[in-house]
């Protein structure tokens with residue numbers, strides 16, 4: 001790593017557990033299924049953003065900033081974890097959240113408010129588009145703001161997942177196992193980019209399968225392009241001279257349904273099956289969709305029975321307690 005990378009700030013309880021999903025493996029009679037519990041990273045109901053925030057907030061503290069700004073959807077897990085981390089580090093937190101202020105505070109939004117985050121409602125913009133404006137405003141007020149991009153997905157944040165590869169490789173070796181595949185939700189790209197770079201850095205021969213979550217808008221840069229660029233920036237930032245091409249990335253686009261945050265039948269089946277067979281909660285936006293992808297791939301014989309597939313649970317549980325009518329649980 002470059003010397004310019006600052007000390008990370010410990011925020012989570014790492015390593016997170018990894019264990020076998022015996023009932024689900026039996027039920028599908030396919031590959032052995034394991035799960036990596038980043039829903040248990042520890043900070044304020046957990047989630048994958050903690051790994052990125054350890055590096056990002058380390059940098060904010062190193063630069064003596066006193067206010068964090070980030071953005072996302074109203075039910076953003078990233079914003080909730082950022083708000084909690086800000087509280088833990090004595091920093092102000094500003095969140096640019098898409099939509100209008102709702103009449104009741106549910107799920108992640110309720111938690112954002114408990115952590116004392118200042119919320120800026122940004123209407124149609126749910127990907128942090130207004131962060132620069134808010135940053136200028138905070139500077140005018142004499143604050144020293146630190147900008148965390150949408151999803152915490154820049155090369156510094158992605159380092160959290162470069163290092164997560166070492167964590168899982170060590171765990172796998174001590175379990176005497178050999179994962180053939182890791183499958184996970186891929187949305188702003190930092191998790192995926194970090195995994196790809198970490199896989200090469202730590203010589204881990206595993207197939208990485210990202211399930212795309214958000215189809216985005218027509219005017220936006222296609223996600224695969226954003227992801228490829230972020231992967232190359234992350235490689236460069238972590239001192240590698242490898243150049244990645246689109247063929248190096250597996251991104252499944254078949255599970256987008258009606259788009260981001262709209263629960264479809266496969267998402268719902270995945271949430272219900274994982275809850276009822278394993279007692280494990282998935283979320284309605286990311287991990288439900290990623291598990292739906294895994295189930296579909298098993299049914300399509302993508303894996304052999306000798307494969308050992310790791311489902312990386314990226315968190316998101318608080319969103320289960322919002323928009324509950326979408327979940328259609330009777």
Ligand SMILES: *Cc1c(COP(=O)(O)O)cnc(C)c1O
Nearest residue numbers: 077187188189191286314315316
């Ligand atoms: C943010 C998030 C993801 C996606 O991670 P990216 O690094 O943004 O691709 C997956 N699952 C959950 C629960 C998340 O909050």
